[in-house]
Amino acid sequence: MISPLAYVHPEAKIGENVEIAPFVFIDKNVVIGDNNKIMANANILYGSRIGNGNTIFPGAVIGAIPQDLKFRGEESTAEIGDNNLIRENVTINRGTAAKGRTIVGNNNLLMEGVHVAHDALVGNGCIIGNSTKMAGEIVIDDNAIVSANVLMHQFCHVGSHVMIQGGCRFSKDIPPYIIAGREPIAFSGINIIGLRRRGFANEVIENIHNAYRIIYQSGLNTTEALKKIEDEFEKSPEIDYIIGFIRNSERGIIK
Structure with a gap:
């Protein structure tokens, strides 16, 4: 051979x-x-x-x-x-x-x-x-999809089950379960199709969606948003992962 x-x-x-x-x-x-x-x-x-x-x-x-x-x-x-x-x-x-x-x-x-x-x-x-x-x-967690010609800055962390648009460049962390795209790179919704393909239940996807509404659309700062999620959401592995990922981010997350 x-x-x-x-x-x-x-x-x-x-x-x-x-x-x-x-x-x-x-x-x-x-x-x-x-x-x-x-x-x-x-x-x-x-x-x-x-x-x-x-x-x-x-x-x-x-x-x-x-x-x-x-x-x-x-x-x-x-x-x-x-x-x-x-x-x-x-x-x-x-x-x-x-x-x-x-x-x-x-x-x-x-x-x-x-x-x-x-x-x-x-x-x-x-x-x-x-x-x-x-x-x-850099760190890329499991089941991430990174499209072509993406440039990742040193020390960045990419979460599980993300989809990153081709041609993007970034120097901040990309939290799990989301789509990241546009120029400059930004939160573009959650990766619903990817999560369904991976067998996530609809109620789990809805919880993830609601958590990111608070993080990105509530007008709260990151600390306040995470506290609100902790106070109002039932504990689950997915919500714990989102909170831990963002709280431990050294570079901050994309906006």
């Missing part, structure tokens, strides 16, 4: 049933699990950790050193989970001393030209559109 035209460092650890195409480069200090397919001209560099069942398309580069001038050659990793599709020319840099690792979880689709910078954390079940660029130490 390993082409004689591929280079695999003798210290690299390769699992079972791994297909490695011609002109693939696999460095030392690399661990690759079972049932992976690595297509031609992909580069799996020092510090890469790849789980099971992934497909890595031509030209992808995983584990390159960070594009961060503070990096001093410290040991770090780029960690990919299971069952991801990593399309052509995706770049996933390894971590720095800040966190030590860059992580992409399970069941994600990273489309052509996506860049995942040092110390980023991408959750599970996310779809990241063509040529979207993530700066260092």
